[in-house]
Amino acid sequence: MLRSDQILATVEMIQKENLDVRTVTMGINLLDCRAATVRETCRAIEERILERAGSFVETCNLVSRRLGIPVVNKRISITPIAFVGAGFDRDGFVELAVALDRAATSVGVDILGGFSAQVEKGMTKTDREYILCLPEALAVSEKVCASINIASSQKGINMDALALLGRTVKDIAIRTSHQGGFGAAKFVVFCNQPGDNPFMAGAIHGVEEADTVLNIGVSGPGVVARSLERLIDSRNGNGQGLRLDEIAEEIKQTTFRVTRCGELVGRQVSEILGVSFGVVDLSLAPTPTIGDSVGEILHILGVDAIGAPGSTAILAMLNDAVKKGGLFASKTVGGLSGAFIPVMEDAVLAEAVGRNELCLEKLEAMTCVCSVGLDMVAIPGSVDADTIAAIIADEMAIGMVNNKTTAARIIPVPGKEAGEMVSFGGLFGASPIMTVRNVGKSSRFIGWGGRIPAPIHSFKN
Amino acid sequence: MSNHYIISVLSEDRPGIIADITGAVYELGGDLAELNQSILCGYLTMVLIATFDDDVTASLLLSRLEAIDSPTSYDFIVRDIAAPDGCPPSGPPDKTYVMTAQGRNKKGLVHGISSLCYRHNINILDLATTRTDDTYTMILQLDLSKVVAIADVRAALQELAAQSGLQVMLQHHDLFKVTNEIPL
Numbered sequence: 001m002l003r004s005d006q007i008l009a010t011v012e013m014i015q016k017e018n019l020d021v022r023t024v025t026m027g028i029n030l031l032d033c034r035a036a037t038v039r040e041t042c043r044a045i046e047e048r049i050l051e052r053a054g055s056f057v058e059t060c061n062l063v064s065r066r067l068g069i070p071v072v073n074k075r076i077s078i079t080p081i082a083f084v085g086a087g088f089d090r091d092g093f094v095e096l097a098v099a100l101d102r103a104a105t106s107v108g109v110d111i112l113g114g115f116s117a118q119v120e121k122g123m124t125k126t127d128r129e130y131i132l133c134l135p136e137a138l139a140v141s142e143k144v145c146a147s148i149n150i151a152s153s154q155k156g157i158n159m160d161a162l163a164l165l166g167r168t169v170k171d172i173a174i175r176t177s178h179q180g181g182f183g184a185a186k187f188v189v190f191c192n193q194p195g196d197n198p199f200m201a202g203a204i205h206g207v208e209e210a211d212t213v214l215n216i217g218v219s220g221p222g223v224v225a226r227s228l229e230r231l232i233d234s235r236n237g238n239g240q241g242l243r244l245d246e247i248a249e250e251i252k253q254t255t256f257r258v259t260r261c262g263e264l265v266g267r268q269v270s271e272i273l274g275v276s277f278g279v280v281d282l283s284l285a286p287t288p289t290i291g292d293s294v295g296e297i298l299h300i301l302g303v304d305a306i307g308a309p310g311s312t313a314i315l316a317m318l319n320d321a322v323k324k325g326g327l328f329a330s331k332t333v334g335g336l337s338g339a340f341i342p343v344m345e346d347a348v349l350a351e352a353v354g355r356n357e358l359c360l361e362k363l364e365a366m367t368c369v370c371s372v373g374l375d376m377v378a379i380p381g382s383v384d385a386d387t388i389a390a391i392i393a394d395e396m397a398i399g400m401v402n403n404k405t406t407a408a409r410i411i412p413v414p415g416k417e418a419g420e421m422v423s424f425g426g427l428f429g430a431s432p433i434m435t436v437r438n439v440g441k442s443s444r445f446i447g448w449g450g451r452i453p454a455p456i457h458s459f460k461n
Numbered sequence: 462m463s464n465h466y467i468i469s470v471l472s473e474d475r476p477g478i479i480a481d482i483t484g485a486v487y488e489l490g491g492d493l494a495e496l497n498q499s500i501l502c503g504y505l506t507m508v509l510i511a512t513f514d515d516d517v518t519a520s521l522l523l524s525r526l527e528a529i530d531s532p533t534s535y536d537f538i539v540r541d542i543a544a545p546d547g548c549p550p551s552g553p554p555d556k557t558y559v560m561t562a563q564g565r566n567k568k569g570l571v572h573g574i575s576s577l578c579y580r581h582n583i584n585i586l587d588l589a590t591t592r593t594d595d596t597y598t599m600i601l602q603l604d605l606s607k608v609v610a611i612a613d614v615r616a617a618l619q620e621l622a623a624q625s626g627l628q629v630m631l632q633h634h635d636l637f638k639v640t641n642e643i644p645l
Contacts, residue, residue, distance in 0.1 A: 004589055004600050006641040011561045011630050013640075065611065068558075068632030260639040 010257070014069060017226040019258060021265045022219035022285055023073040024060050025113075025198035027205030027278065028052050028212055030079045038092040041085065042099035049076065049103040052212050056273065057108040063268045069261055073110045073427075077203035077215075082117035082130045090133040097137035097144050104143040113203035115146040118193070121155040121451070131161070134168050135175040138183040145201035151191035151396040153403045157452040159393070165189055166389025166446065170412055173381065177414035180422045184411040185344075185376065189392050191399030191406045196279050197335040202372070202407055213278035214270045215335060218262030218326075219285040220254075222292040224318075227254040228300050247301065248321040255282060255325030263330045281335025282326030283371055284318070286346035288429035294318075294339050295348025306349055307358035315339060316369035336405055338371030343431050344411075344424065345376050350431030354419075360391070360434055368398050373407035378422045378433045381414040388412060390442035393452075401455050462515040465494075466522060467508060469538040472531075474505040481529045486511050489525055510542070553586065556605040557634040560618075564627035566597040574599060574629075577621055581614050582607040602634070 013019040033044035057074045064071040078084075078100070085096050097115055104112040115137065117127050134146055150165065151157040169189075173181030188202040195206015198215035205213070231250050232239035259282045270277040286293045295306045301314045319339045327333050341363070343349045352358035360377070367373045373395050379388075392408040399406030413422045416433055423430035468486075472478055479498070486493060491511040498507040513522065523539045562574055571590060578585055578601075587602035608614055615631060622629045 004591070004598075007559055007561060007600050007637055008598070010637050010640045011632070014632070015628070015630055065615075066633055067636050068630065069636060257640040261636065264635060264639045 012226075013220075013223050013257065017220075017223040017291075019220050019223045019261065020070040020072050021064075021216060021262050023075055023198050023200075023217040024071055024265065024269055025075040025077050025203055025215045025217065026053050026056050026212065026275065027077045027196070027203075027209055027215060028079075029205060029209065030081075030084045031207070034084055034086065038085075038088055038095050041088075042095055045084070045096070046099055046103045046106075049078075049100075049107060052275075053107040053109065059269055059272050060265075063265055063272070067265065067268070069265065071265060073200075074108070075198065075200060075203065076104060076107070076109050076112045076114075077198070077205045078112065078114035079205050079207060080114055080116040080118055082124075082127055083207060085130070086124075086126050088126065088129065090129045090136075093130050093133035094137045094140065097133070097141045100144050101141035109143070111143050111145055111200045113145040113147065113200050114205055115144050116148055116204050118149045119158050119161045120149050120152045120191075121158060123158070123161055127161075128164075131164055131168055134187060135171040135183065138172050138186050139175045145186045145188075145203070147188040147190055147193065147202045147204060147407075149190045149193035151400050151452075152454070153192060153400050153457070154454055156454040157191070157393065157396050157400060159446070159451055160449045162189075162389050162393055162396070163386070163446050163449060165392065166385040166387075169388050169392075169410055170385050173412045174414050177381075180416075180424065181381065181411050181413045182424050182428070185409065185424055185428050188375075188407045188409045189396070191396040192404060193407075194335055194405060196281075198279075198281050199283060199285060199336060199340075199372075201409065209278070210276055212275045214266060214273070214275050215278040215281060216262040216266035217281045217283060217285065217335065218258050219283060219287075219292075220258040221284045221286050221294045221297060221339075222289075223258055224251055224254050224284065224322075225291065225293070225296050225300055227251075228297065232300070244317065248317055251318060251321035252325035255322045256329045258282075259326040259329035277332070279332045279334030280326070280330040282322060282330065282333060282337050283335070284322055284339040286340065286342065286349075287427055288345055288347050290347060293346045293348040294341055295346050295352060299348065305355070305357035306352035307362045311362065312366050312369055315341070315366050319370040336371040340371050340375060341366060342375035342409070342429075343377050343434070344422075344429040345427065347429070350429065353434050354432040360436060364394060364398070367395065367406060368402065372405060373399070373409075375407060375409050376411070376429065376431075377409070378411045378413050378431055379436050380417045380433055381412045382417065383412055383436050383439050384443075386443040386446040387436065387439050387441075389446045391436070393446070397452070400452075464513045464515055464517055464519075465510065465542050465544055466513065466519060467510050467540050467542050468522070468526070470505075470507045470509075470526075471536040472505050473533040474500050474503050475533055478505055479507070481531060482507070482509070482526070485525050485529060489517050489522060490514055491517070491522075553602070553634055554604050554606050556608070557586065558603045558605050558631055559634055559637055560599075560601040560603055560629065560631045562599040562601075562627045562629045564597060564625065566592055566595050567625075570597055570625060570627065571599060573621060573625055574601065574627075577617055578603060581617065583614070603631075
């Protein structure tokens with residue numbers, strides 16, 4: 001029999017602390033949907049998605065109601081589209097995006113990810129056509145998210161692709177300038193992109209995966225923040241005598257509980273649908289909702305400004321404790337699994353940008369110790385393509401050398417300058433535009449092209 | 462043939478009550494099957510099931526219990542029951558839910574919730590309530606096996622919450638198990 005305090009602790013997590021299962025993402029293999037023409041391929045893709053995910057949303061809702069825990073997002077990830085559409089041109093890929101958008105709408109999912117390519121070592125003709133299609137594809141579709149892997153610890157960084165992408169990110173933003181450059185919020189550049197990440201915009205169904213797999217993303221920064229506040233409060237109201245190892249332990253135990261909820265939902269949904277259960281991605285993914293912020297946890301743990309010295313060390317501890325708690329709670333862990341710091345999606349981080357407490361360079365340093373990189377960072381629309389490419393290159397280098405996933409989702413907001421606000425609404429959030437220093441001073445570097453060779457994997461002293 | 466009895470005990474709490482009762486059962490050659498006890502505001506209540514040879518009648522058992530030399534007074538009820546293995550299996554049924562209700566204390570809160578359960582054919586498996594300052598907390602373990610649509614129950618709860626000012630949550634028992642127990 002459960003004790004009353006255990007029951008009340010769980011109820012508090014759901015009722016007051018924003019505990020939810022952030023996303024259930026169904027990965028669907030589309031490799032065999034390639035047909036002789038674009039139109040036939042589109043039809044095959046739509047039929048496949050309808051067949052596999054027809055009752056997906058309904059089942060998630062059923063399990064959510066049955067257990068009494070919210071499942072916020074229901075999403076689909078697909079085989080990177082550049083593999084599926086091998087040989088198609090730019091217009092063909094735009095048609096694929098439209099078909100995917102239609103399929104996502106018809107099965108009722110929030111977002112579909114995997115409009116992607118993997119070019120960490122070299123680009124095919126198809127990959128180049130795919131990159132060229134992105135501004136149009138992301139403008140004419142609503143629910144489709146794109147991502148591209150241009151670097152890995154094993155292969156290095158494809159700087160030719162990177163140079164193209166600096167331009168592409170700008171073009172995507174300009175093509176959606178009527179929405180403040182929103183298209184760029186649906187496009188992520190990766191180093192070491194995992195094939196089983198359920199979080200958007202970077203979810204794909206990797207080619208190493210089975211036909212259909214269910215991956216779960218749990219979150220819960222609010223739950224961690226409230227449990228830490230309670231712990232501090234229990235020591236004379238000010239955390240007297242509390243030490244960091246005790247705090248790390250509290251985070252670990254809270255993450256255990258949060259992950260368990262995701263595991264339970266995942267197992268039940270996969271059992272009903274008869275789909276194999278993939279992984280639980282245990283990430284602290286903030287939302288713009290007040291009280292659901294990773295930045296707030298940094299505040300609670302002792303820095304009065306996000307970006308102040310100490311922010312990186314706290315984040316390192318948080319990220320590690322989240323992993324330790326989650327790993328024990330779940331049968332299979334994968335995806336990104338760590339603390340996210342997406343600026344626009346985290347109200348406290350966005351506020352710190354507005355106060356000039358958090359700059360791009362400190363944010364970059366913080367991404368060395370957590371998931372997932374320079375995420376949802378709004379910069380002035382006037383920043384040139386090569387500077388954007390160079391910002392991305394720095395982030396890729398961090399992932400490559402540290403054998404971790406890093407990503408860049410940079411939004412050059414057309415017509416706006418540093419300090420002005422941009423808002424996309426809903427889960428995508430809002431923030432002031434960040435200052436980029438030393439603009440226009442990296443062109444010679446980007447101009448080289450070629451590859452940055454993979455780092456050495458030995459002699460690590 | 463054996464006789465099976467369910468015995469109910471109420472007493473002011475003190476050390477030695479269980480030793481007293483089980484001692485009496487043992488002296489009459491009884492075999493204890495199940496026992497459950499609870500303490501509330503200094504009072505202990507206990508129910509137990511025991512099996513005896515057929516010459517131990519209910520009145521004999523009751524008189525032996527009443528003969529216990531005790532500094533506190535006991536209230537006993539002894540009833541004949543069918544064989545204990547006729548009891549439902551232990552462990553919660555599949556559709557076990559946990560309901561919590563919290564709010565400002567006022568009369569009729571438990572009655573309101575329990576009547577709602579009754580109207581929806583929900584059996585209350587366990588109930589614990591506490592009052593701290595002016596806040597009243599109820600934790601109920603419920604069997605919803607006979608409920609057709611849980612959405613109806615949730616709608617009724619929402620209505621009750623609006624009327625009574627209680628914050629009511631209803632979640633599956635599994636959720637509490639996975640967040641508080643290691644095995645899954």
